[in-house]
Amino acid sequence: MPAQADEAIREKVLAVADRLYYSRGIQAVGMDALRAEAGVSLKRLYQLFPSKESLVEEVLHRRRQIWNQLVEAAVATGETPRARLLAVYDMLARWFDEDDFRGCVFINTFGELGASTPRIADLVREHKAQFQARLAELIAEAGGPASLAFQLAILAEGAQTTAAIAGTSEAAGHARTAAATLIDSALAERAQ
Structure with missing residues (x-):
């Protein structure tokens, strides 16, 4: 089979796996269900991905690229370093409002497999x-302290989990307000 066809089948399987894992959970989706949904033979599926773990790893790599693109697109909308930081929370709000939002795939995957699959846990970390x-990097551009990155990341992670549980995007707005307070406070301290 030509390499182009292999890549097309591989991409189709990855897209189906991503959708099924995200909507149903990784452990709830067996290789037979994935094979049937993707329309490939089990033999072909295992030729492309030697194990379910290798398939999950590829799905996570794919999601990382998507996440990075979303973050960079959001950051690009900000005219100031502060606005670039806060744009991340605006992006979260839009994501949380999507019909298929089920929380962070990395947090979900870690919850399902992190304790039993060290390589998956490492990818999430x-x-x-x-x-x-x-x-x-964005905080440094704004002139803020490095410690602020950890605080802002916790707000984003908490917002993702809260939004998934609550089923609303309100957590993004609360996280954005808290982030603005933290940013403004940190920058004011630096200015003194």
Whole structure:
């Protein structure tokens, strides 16, 4: 089979796996269900992804790219360093309002597999650390202290979990208000 066809099938399987895992949970979706939904043979599925864990890893890599694109698109809308930081919470609000929002796929995956699958746990930790590092870059641009990145990341993570449980986007607004307070306080302290 030509490489282009292989890649198309691989992308289709990844898209189906992403959708099913996100909507139903990873452990609830067996390889047979995935095979049937993607329209590929089980043999072909295992040729593309030697294990369910390898498939989950690829789904997480794909989601990391999507997340990074969302963050960067949001940040690009801000005219000042402060506005760029707060734009992340505006992006969260839009995401939380999507019909298929089920919380953070990384938090959900860690909850399902983190204790039993060290490689998956590491991928989730890497993703969260990368997000915090990006916030730290934005904070540095604003002239704020590095410690603020951890605080703003916790607000974003908490908002994601709260929004998934509550079923509303209100948590993003509360997190944004808290983030503005923290940013303004940290910048005022630096200015003194």
